Amino acid sequence: MDKIIHQSEVLDYPLELSFRLFTESEHLANWLTNAAEIEPVVGGKYELFWNTANREIDSTIGCKVLAVEENKLLCFEWKGSQKFAALMNETRPFTHVTIFFMPHERGTEIHLLHNGWRDSVEWDEAREWFAMAWNMSFASLKKYIANQPIEKCCE
Numbered sequence: 001m002d003k004i005i006h007q008s009e010v011l012d013y014p015l016e017l018s019f020r021l022f023t024e025s026e027h028l029a030n031w032l033t034n035a036a037e038i039e040p041v042v043g044g045k046y047e048l049f050w051n052t053a054n055r056e057i058d059s060t061i062g063c064k065v066l067a068v069e070e071n072k073l074l075c076f077e078w079k080g081s082q083k084f085a086a087l088m089n090e091t092r093p094f095t096h097v098t099i100f101f102m103p104h105e106r107g108t109e110i111h112l113l114h115n116g117w118r119d120s121v122e123w124d125e126a127r128e129w130f131a132m133a134w135n136m137s138f139a140s141l142k143k144y145i146a147n148q149p150i151e152k153c154c155e
Helices: 015-023 025-031 082-088 121-146
Strands: 005-011 035-038 046-049 065-069 073-078 095-104 107-115
Touching: 005 121, 015 025, 015 073, 015 095, 015 107, 015 121, 025 035, 025 121, 082 121, 107 121
Parallel strands: none
Antiparallel strands: 005 107, 035 046, 065 073, 073 095, 095 107
Protein backbone atom coordinates (compact mmCIF):
# COMPACT_ATOMS: atom_id res chain seq x y z
CA MET A 1 0.00 0.00 0.00
CA ASP A 2 1.20 3.52 -0.81
CA LYS A 3 2.13 5.27 2.43
CA ILE A 4 2.49 8.73 0.89
CA ILE A 5 -0.21 11.37 0.76
CA HIS A 6 -0.02 13.16 -2.58
CA GLN A 7 -2.20 16.19 -3.25
CA SER A 8 -1.87 18.39 -6.30
CA GLU A 9 -3.59 21.59 -7.31
CA VAL A 10 -3.30 24.28 -9.92
CA LEU A 11 -3.68 27.72 -8.41
CA ASP A 12 -4.75 30.69 -10.49
CA TYR A 13 -2.02 32.64 -8.76
CA PRO A 14 1.55 33.62 -9.71
CA LEU A 15 4.37 31.28 -8.69
CA GLU A 16 6.20 33.72 -6.39
CA LEU A 17 3.00 34.63 -4.57
CA SER A 18 1.91 31.00 -4.26
CA PHE A 19 5.20 30.19 -2.56
CA ARG A 20 4.63 33.02 -0.08
CA LEU A 21 1.24 31.52 0.88
CA PHE A 22 3.18 28.61 2.44
CA THR A 23 6.14 30.55 3.85
CA GLU A 24 4.63 33.66 5.43
CA SER A 25 2.96 33.38 8.82
CA GLU A 26 0.19 35.89 8.10
CA HIS A 27 -0.97 34.02 5.00
CA LEU A 28 -0.93 30.60 6.67
CA ALA A 29 -3.00 32.02 9.54
CA ASN A 30 -5.65 32.99 7.00
CA TRP A 31 -6.13 29.68 5.22
CA LEU A 32 -4.54 26.79 7.14
CA THR A 33 -4.35 27.59 10.84
CA ASN A 34 -5.16 30.20 13.49
CA ALA A 35 -1.59 31.40 14.09
CA ALA A 36 1.81 30.60 12.59
CA GLU A 37 5.48 31.21 13.24
CA ILE A 38 7.43 30.51 10.08
CA GLU A 39 11.13 31.05 9.42
CA PRO A 40 11.59 29.91 5.80
CA VAL A 41 15.24 28.87 6.13
CA VAL A 42 16.71 25.43 6.76
CA GLY A 43 16.40 24.77 10.50
CA GLY A 44 13.87 27.60 10.90
CA LYS A 45 10.52 27.21 12.62
CA TYR A 46 7.50 25.75 10.86
CA GLU A 47 5.06 26.05 13.72
CA LEU A 48 1.31 26.23 13.18
CA PHE A 49 -1.20 26.66 15.99
CA TRP A 50 -4.85 25.65 15.80
CA ASN A 51 -5.43 26.22 19.53
CA THR A 52 -3.92 29.62 20.37
CA ALA A 53 -5.01 29.37 24.02
CA ASN A 54 -2.80 26.27 24.48
CA ARG A 55 -0.03 26.25 21.88
CA GLU A 56 1.26 22.86 23.10
CA ILE A 57 -1.75 20.98 21.70
CA ASP A 58 -3.04 20.86 18.13
CA SER A 59 0.12 22.45 16.82
CA THR A 60 3.32 21.71 14.97
CA ILE A 61 5.35 23.32 17.76
CA GLY A 62 8.98 22.30 17.51
CA CYS A 63 8.79 21.45 13.80
CA LYS A 64 11.54 22.76 11.54
CA VAL A 65 12.07 23.59 7.89
CA LEU A 66 14.14 20.77 6.37
CA ALA A 67 14.73 22.20 2.88
CA VAL A 68 13.77 25.33 1.01
CA GLU A 69 14.45 26.60 -2.49
CA GLU A 70 12.58 29.82 -3.11
CA ASN A 71 9.61 29.47 -5.47
CA LYS A 72 10.44 25.79 -6.10
CA LEU A 73 10.47 23.62 -2.97
CA LEU A 74 9.56 23.65 0.71
CA CYS A 75 9.99 20.71 3.08
CA PHE A 76 9.14 20.72 6.79
CA GLU A 77 8.45 18.40 9.70
CA TRP A 78 4.85 17.69 10.67
CA LYS A 79 3.17 16.64 13.91
CA GLY A 80 -0.27 15.17 14.45
CA SER A 81 -3.35 16.82 15.86
CA GLN A 82 -4.40 16.09 19.45
CA LYS A 83 -6.22 12.99 18.19
CA PHE A 84 -2.92 11.52 16.93
CA ALA A 85 -0.44 13.24 19.27
CA ALA A 86 0.54 10.09 21.20
CA LEU A 87 1.23 8.32 17.91
CA MET A 88 2.86 11.00 15.76
CA ASN A 89 4.37 13.55 18.13
CA GLU A 90 6.55 11.22 20.15
CA THR A 91 8.02 9.29 17.21
CA ARG A 92 11.21 10.52 15.56
CA PRO A 93 11.66 11.32 12.83
CA PHE A 94 8.34 13.14 12.51
CA THR A 95 6.37 12.79 9.32
CA HIS A 96 7.28 15.48 6.87
CA VAL A 97 5.67 17.48 4.13
CA THR A 98 7.34 18.43 0.86
CA ILE A 99 5.72 20.92 -1.47
CA PHE A 100 6.86 21.46 -5.05
CA PHE A 101 5.93 24.69 -6.86
CA MET A 102 5.97 24.72 -10.68
CA PRO A 103 4.97 27.32 -13.24
CA HIS A 104 1.68 26.56 -14.97
CA GLU A 105 -0.14 28.37 -17.77
CA ARG A 106 -2.85 29.31 -15.26
CA GLY A 107 -0.43 30.26 -12.48
CA THR A 108 1.17 27.66 -10.23
CA GLU A 109 1.03 23.88 -10.05
CA ILE A 110 1.57 22.60 -6.52
CA HIS A 111 2.37 19.04 -5.47
CA LEU A 112 2.26 18.21 -1.77
CA LEU A 113 3.79 14.96 -0.52
CA HIS A 114 3.28 13.99 3.13
CA ASN A 115 5.33 10.95 4.08
CA GLY A 116 7.02 9.19 6.96
CA TRP A 117 3.98 7.06 7.83
CA ARG A 118 4.68 3.83 9.70
CA ASP A 119 3.02 0.44 9.32
CA SER A 120 0.13 -0.13 11.71
CA VAL A 121 -3.62 0.26 11.82
CA GLU A 122 -3.22 3.41 13.93
CA TRP A 123 -0.78 4.96 11.46
CA ASP A 124 -3.10 4.09 8.57
CA GLU A 125 -5.95 5.84 10.38
CA ALA A 126 -3.79 8.94 10.92
CA ARG A 127 -2.71 8.96 7.26
CA GLU A 128 -6.31 8.69 6.05
CA TRP A 129 -7.33 11.52 8.37
CA PHE A 130 -4.51 13.75 7.09
CA ALA A 131 -5.32 12.93 3.46
CA MET A 132 -8.82 14.30 4.13
CA ALA A 133 -7.40 17.27 6.08
CA TRP A 134 -4.99 18.24 3.26
CA ASN A 135 -7.85 18.04 0.77
CA MET A 136 -9.90 20.42 2.94
CA SER A 137 -6.85 22.66 3.40
CA PHE A 138 -6.37 23.02 -0.35
CA ALA A 139 -10.06 23.92 -0.70
CA SER A 140 -9.54 26.58 1.97
CA LEU A 141 -6.43 27.85 0.16
CA LYS A 142 -8.29 28.18 -3.13
CA LYS A 143 -11.09 30.07 -1.39
CA TYR A 144 -8.54 32.36 0.30
CA ILE A 145 -6.79 33.31 -2.93
CA ALA A 146 -10.10 33.76 -4.75
CA ASN A 147 -10.92 36.48 -2.20
CA GLN A 148 -7.39 37.86 -2.00
CA PRO A 149 -6.49 40.30 -4.76
CA ILE A 150 -2.89 39.86 -5.83
CA GLU A 151 -2.12 43.49 -5.05
CA LYS A 152 -3.42 43.11 -1.48
CA CYS A 153 -1.76 39.75 -0.91
CA CYS A 154 1.75 40.69 -1.64
CA GLU A 155 2.33 44.43 -1.57
